[in-house]
Amino acid sequence: MKNYVAIEAKNIVTRFGQSVIHDDVNFKIQKGEIFGLLGGSGSGKTTLLREMIMLQKTSGGQMLVLGTDVMKISSKMAQKLRQKWGVLFQFGALFTSLTILENVMIAMREYTNLPNWIIEESALMKLSMVGLPPKVAYMYPSELSGGMKKRAGLARALALDPKLLFLDEPTSGLDPYSARAFDDLILTLRDTLGITVVMVTHDKDTMTNVLDRFIILGNKKVMFEGDMTLLKQTTNDELKKFLS
Amino acid sequence: MKKKPSLHVTQTNDGFTVILQGIWVKEAVKTLDLTFKTLTCKPEAHYTFDLSGISEFDTHGIMLILHYAKKFEAQKCVISNVGASESLEKLFTICEQNYPEKKEKPPKDIFLLSYLEKVGKDALEGYKTLSYFFAFTGELTQHVITSLLNPLTIRLKATLYHIEQSGARALPIILLTSFLIGIVIAYQGATQLEKFGANIFIVEMVTISAVRELAPLLTAIVVAGRSASAYTAQIGVMKITDEVDAMSSMGFSPWNFLVLPRLFALIISLPLLVFFGDIVSIFGGMVIASTKLDVSFVEFIDRIKETVALKHFIIGLVKAPIFGCVIATIGCFRGFQIDSSTESVGKYTTISVVNAIFWVIAIDAMISVLLTELGL
Numbered sequence: 001m002k003n004y005v006a007i008e009a010k011n012i013v014t015r016f017g018q019s020v021i022h023d024d025v026n027f028k029i030q031k032g033e034i035f036g037l038l039g040g041s042g043s044g045k046t047t048l049l050r051e052m053i054m055l056q057k058t059s060g061g062q063m064l065v066l067g068t069d070v071m072k073i074s075s076k077m078a079q080k081l082r083q084k085w086g087v088l089f090q091f092g093a094l095f096t097s098l099t100i101l102e103n104v105m106i107a108m109r110e111y112t113n114l115p116n117w118i119i120e121e122s123a124l125m126k127l128s129m130v131g132l133p134p135k136v137a138y139m140y141p142s143e144l145s146g147g148m149k150k151r152a153g154l155a156r157a158l159a160l161d162p163k164l165l166f167l168d169e170p171t172s173g174l175d176p177y178s179a180r181a182f183d184d185l186i187l188t189l190r191d192t193l194g195i196t197v198v199m200v201t202h203d204k205d206t207m208t209n210v211l212d213r214f215i216i217l218g219n220k221k222v223m224f225e226g227d228m229t230l231l232k233q234t235t236n237d238e239l240k241k242f243l244s
Numbered sequence: 245m246k247k248k249p250s251l252h253v254t255q256t257n258d259g260f261t262v263i264l265q266g267i268w269v270k271e272a273v274k275t276l277d278l279t280f281k282t283l284t285c286k287p288e289a290h291y292t293f294d295l296s297g298i299s300e301f302d303t304h305g306i307m308l309i310l311h312y313a314k315k316f317e318a319q320k321c322v323i324s325n326v327g328a329s330e331s332l333e334k335l336f337t338i339c340e341q342n343y344p345e346k347k348e349k350p351p352k353d354i355f356l357l358s359y360l361e362k363v364g365k366d367a368l369e370g371y372k373t374l375s376y377f378f379a380f381t382g383e384l385t386q387h388v389i390t391s392l393l394n395p396l397t398i399r400l401k402a403t404l405y406h407i408e409q410s411g412a413r414a415l416p417i418i419l420l421t422s423f424l425i426g427i428v429i430a431y432q433g434a435t436q437l438e439k440f441g442a443n444i445f446i447v448e449m450v451t452i453s454a455v456r457e458l459a460p461l462l463t464a465i466v467v468a469g470r471s472a473s474a475y476t477a478q479i480g481v482m483k484i485t486d487e488v489d490a491m492s493s494m495g496f497s498p499w500n501f502l503v504l505p506r507l508f509a510l511i512i513s514l515p516l517l518v519f520f521g522d523i524v525s526i527f528g529g530m531v532i533a534s535t536k537l538d539v540s541f542v543e544f545i546d547r548i549k550e551t552v553a554l555k556h557f558i559i560g561l562v563k564a565p566i567f568g569c570v571i572a573t574i575g576c577f578r579g580f581q582i583d584s585s586t587e588s589v590g591k592y593t594t595i596s597v598v599n600a601i602f603w604v605i606a607i608d609a610m611i612s613v614l615l616t617e618l619g620l
Contacts, residue, residue, distance in 0.1 A: 125342050191334060
């Protein structure tokens with residue numbers, strides 16, 4: 001039987017010292033879905049994302065990513081799992097000592113047996129897909145603007161054609177036109193490659209146009225789970241803030 | 245079941261059909277590339293790529309098809325695709341639009357020219373750094389003078405914090421190194437002096453060399469290693485995170501908030517550290533003198549009072565604030581040179597420590613020569 005759940009969070013508890021960030025958080029992300037993590041500042045959206053990609057440990061509960069519990073995973077399996085996802089960090093997090101092209105190529109170089117010219121061409125193609133001009137390829141991250149770094153970061157995340165894509169505030173800091181182009185790109189990638197996308201976002205337009213479903217975190221729990229139409233019917237004042 | 249990726253060419257009445265089948269994903273691309281290479285393209289023929297047999301695909305597989313399609317087109321062949329599923333068609337179009345037509349590689353360097361270019365760049369860089377350093381020290385002097393004229397503007401809390409971090413916390417390691425140096429001098433001296441029966445001269449030997457030269461120098465080197473690097477990294481990271489700019493924009497002068505507290509802290513704490521270093525290195529010498537040469541602690545101290553002039557202590561202590569000033573200036577200066585890349589943090593921190601240690605030794609040598617010539 002085929003498993004249609006990409007990520008499942010079961011009773012997630014997160015504590016930093018005394019302060020509790022998540023207390024019994026549950027949700028499921030279907031395969032092929034574009035899923036949003038929303039919530040006010042400090043509600044633990046990014047923490048939740050970091051827990052999915054094994055950068056942070058939960059204090060309790062289970063986090064199943066592609067069917068495996070990331071808290072009880074062997075390091076070999078973890079390494080395999082890491083090749084199945086791409087992550088875009090909020091500020092791109094490009095390696096400063098490498099050119100943009102090398103940044104995109106590095107994962108392919110390390111994890112595939114592809115000949116060099118294929119790696120290079122497909123890296124150039126990915127850069128063009130995220131809307132970067134060819135001359136950027138040989139520049140260093142310090143020579144790029146914030147928005148361009150973000151695009152290059154997305155190209156790097158897409159390098160291995162991942163099954164899962166994690167995006168931390170992909171459209172923040174982009175101009176509205178680029179932000180919509182970014183949204184379109186993510187939609188197309190999902191439609192063609194069947195990628196599952198998990199993103200932390202604040203962007204109202206992204207919420208309406210791109211997200212299939214989302215959760216809103218608040219009071220250490222999932223306050224809302226559903227889509228925009230469902231959110232519009234809400235009578236809860238806390239949730240209404242996310243509509244305006 | 246997953247079908248193995250494959251590639252066949254069949255001849256039809258109006259040209260050739262290339263039948264692509266199976267999974268065209270990145271794991272298969274390498275072997276498919278080899279198969280593609282064996283195909284010889286007939287110029288000006290009509291090629292049809294039949295994509296209907298492709299069961300799984302990713303951008304790498306599509307790129308391979310595109311690559312050879314372009315190659316065929318270069319030989320004036322007419323290429324067309326048939327049978328692609330809807331999603332394959334969609335991704336194929338995106339990939340085709342973004343296929344890198346011609347590589348805009350930067351021109352290759354010619355060895356000699358690039359070498360000369362590097363030499364020129366380094367020379368210019370050195371000149372720029374030097375002039376920036378002069379500007380920095382000039383501005384620093386000005387800020388020191390203005391803050392000494394208005395002592396209320398000195399950030400007392402920050403200064404005390406840095407005295408604790410760079411001074412008090414360095415005490416254990418400085419005591420240990422000074423003690424060991426005292427032992428080393430005494431031990432080496434003891435074997436030589438014993439031959440002459442001039443045991444008592446161990447006192448002058450240890451005391452003068454320790455308090456005048458070795459204790460100040462070693463203290464300065466340890467502090468340079470600890471604090472020059474710390475100052476450079478702290479200020480550099482603050483620059484990267486825009487904290488320095490934030491400060492300036494709020495009207496807080498980075499000089500008063502960052503540089504002067506560090507400078508004053510080292511100028512104040514180094515003489516104190518040297519003072520402790522003096523005591524401990526003499527103690528180290530005393531231990532060896534009493535065990536190896538039968539010069540008791542009391543004899544040792546009496547002899548210091550009789551024969552070792554106070555000027556040696558004073559010269560050692562006067563050098564300390566100069567070293568402190570050099571270390572803090574270099575540490576802060578290199579910190580402000582750090583730019584937006586994380587790599588430069590490592591680079592300038594290293595340079596900062598090396599510079600600081602070098603200049604401490606160089607200045608010590610200059611002072612040593614100068615004072616000897618003056619007869620002190």
